[in-house]
Amino acid sequence: MGLNLNYIYGQTPLDEEEKEDLLIPTIATRGELDEFEQQNIEQAIQWSLGRKLKSSIVFREEFIRTLHKRMFGEVWKWAGSFRKTNKNLGVDKWRIETELKYLLDDVNYWHENSTYSPDEIAIRFKHRLVSIHCFPNGNGRHSRLMADIIIEKIYKQPVFSWGTANLSSDNNSRKSYIDAVKAADYGDYKLLLAFSRS
DSSP states (O other), X not given: OOOOOOOOTTOOOOOHHHHTTBSOTTOOSHHHHHHHHHHHHHHHHHHHHTSOOOHHHHSSXXXXXXXXXXXXXXXXXXXXXXXXXXXXXXSOGGGHHHHHHXXXXXXXXXXXXXXXXXXXXXXXXXXXXXXXXXXXXXHHHHHHHHHHHIIIIITOOOOOOGGGXXXXXXXXXXXHHHHHHHHHHTTOOHHHHHHHTO
């Protein structure tokens, strides 16, 4: 196909087969790809804003897949489908469904028992979801939108600011975000919680 992508710090590279699943053959550069993906993501945000969403809907595999498909389905054939290859991060491809089930069981428990504050439930969910890395690409953007949906639709609180910067660009905000995610990998959620509201 000829799509040559340069990756920035913390991005997951696409396999050559995954690149072939591009639905818009005229895309040739990272900038064009980013533009089409952003248009698709904005449509997904509008779709989610126009819905009444309860925990019984949001905390399900079907919703997680549907949201990813809404975010990337006009750009990638594999949108909404779990990855079939291993990546530089995330669980083994065979463990995706099992780990996601554990996460959904956990988040339902946290929600029903008010184990954490609403912000912390959303951020812990976001972190675990991106750590599983369900999809070939778009996992960070997907997990952040999931956290926004959880905090706004379930807990009726403002969406997160995520450092108010474009986290798809190579900048200081992205580095701070990745550092916060790495701290959360070791069970320290303070930085990620602070970054989400900065």
